[in-house]
Amino acid sequence: MGSQEQTMLVSRGRTGLVAHALLFVALLSSTAAFSPTLTAPRLLASPSSYATMPLRPAPTFQLPMGRVVPRLGLKMQEMATGGEPEESPAVRKFGLLAMWASFGAYIAFIAPQGNPEVELPLILGALNIPPKDDLSPVFVAAFGLLGLAPLMFAALFAPLKPKNQSLSPLPFCLAGMASGMLAITPYCALTSYDSSLPPEEPTGFLGAISSRGFGVFSLLSTLLAFVFALGFFQPNTINGGSDFTWDVIFSSNLTEFGKQFAMYPSVNIPTVDFVGLWLLSSKPLYEDMKRRGWLSDGADKALFASFMAAPMLGLAFWLAVRPPIQTPKASNAAEKL
Incomplete structure (x- = not known):
């Protein structure tokens, strides 16, 4: 060498x-x-900040709630x-x-490096209706949801935007339809979720995609993508079209997806992008559920986990069923009644 x-x-x-x-x-x-x-962890705190920190007694193992809840900050x-x-x-x-x-x-x-002459036909094949047979249905479903996910994020962000915050989610989400989490992550990092500030009532295009009608459309589209990923709409090519149960067909499709994921960047990068968007939705989804009265200060964590269990499906379901947002004035009036 x-x-x-x-x-x-x-x-x-x-x-x-x-x-x-x-x-x-x-x-x-x-x-x-x-x-x-x-x-x-609190160990990352600046040494100068300890001078102003009040002393606290050593933690005990008996709390009024009957359990110990460690809090790191x-x-x-x-x-x-x-x-x-x-x-x-x-x-x-x-x-x-x-x-x-x-x-x-x-x-x-x-990510694997590819040849544009090979990658471009794969992307165009995923955009075909119906898609090309040599592409895994798992990838085709994830690739299709990448085009819908930024609009779902916009529907989630719009009601959370405080009135005093001039940063609009729409440009970031529209750019996310081409670049995914590379465009949406900066908005999540720069925005605020201060529940004490009144939310902005979305209007125009943001108001349309924040409606229940768009939520129902998102839910139906996401369900269709999941069903397609399971192989129900893809012709069976295993052993010349032999009669297999759906779980065997899905296992074969998943194996083929793994091979394509390791070989082609046009499959690898969108898949990682899809997983990143799924994780990215957790914080705004939690805040939206909390403001609409479905979660209460750390309780109902199992309910929130169930919405995050299936990638993008829980978010689409939430957009279809979420009640009107609860403003502080509405909450106080409800308590008086």
Whole structure:
């Protein structure tokens, strides 16, 4: 092996290590970005901040609720009215930005490199109706939902936008139809979810996609994509079209998807993008459910987990069934009654 080849191998190895390090940092820092209640460890606090921190007694193992709930924070957080610590906006912002940078590094250094002459027919084949038979139905379903997911995000963001925040979600979500989470993640990092501020009533195009009609359309489209991924609309080509049950057909489609994922960047990158958007929806979905009275200050976590269990399906179902948003005035009036 020549010295030039050795130099190239060392360079690639270093590049891979840098990319993996970025992904590892994103995994640690984005925990608070996705979780509605967790924040980064308090050990990261600035030493100068300890001078102003009030002393607290050592933690006990008997609480009024009969259980111990550990709370970790970047710094001492003021308790909200419902008893939950307010989330540090800086932790969520930098966690999401680290995730955004890591996805860019993944595309550049880790994802398989392909030939445009091969990749373009694959993308066009996924856009065909019906899609090409040599593409896995699992990928075709995820690829189709990538076009709908940014509009679902816009429907989720619009009612959460405070009136004093000039940043509109529409440009980010429209750009997300082409670039996915690369366009939507910055909005999630820069926006605010302060429930004490009155939400903005969406109008125009945002008002249309925030309606229940669009939610029902999203739910039906997502269900159709899941059914297609299971192989119900794809002709069976296993062993020349032998009669197999749907689980065998789905297992075969999943195996074929794994091969295409490892080989083609046009399959690999959109799939990772789809998973990233699914994780990205957790925080705004939690806030929207909380403002509409379905969640109450950390309770009903099992209900929230059920909405996040199936990628994008829970979000589509929520857009179809969510009640009107509860403003502070409406909540106070309801309590008086």
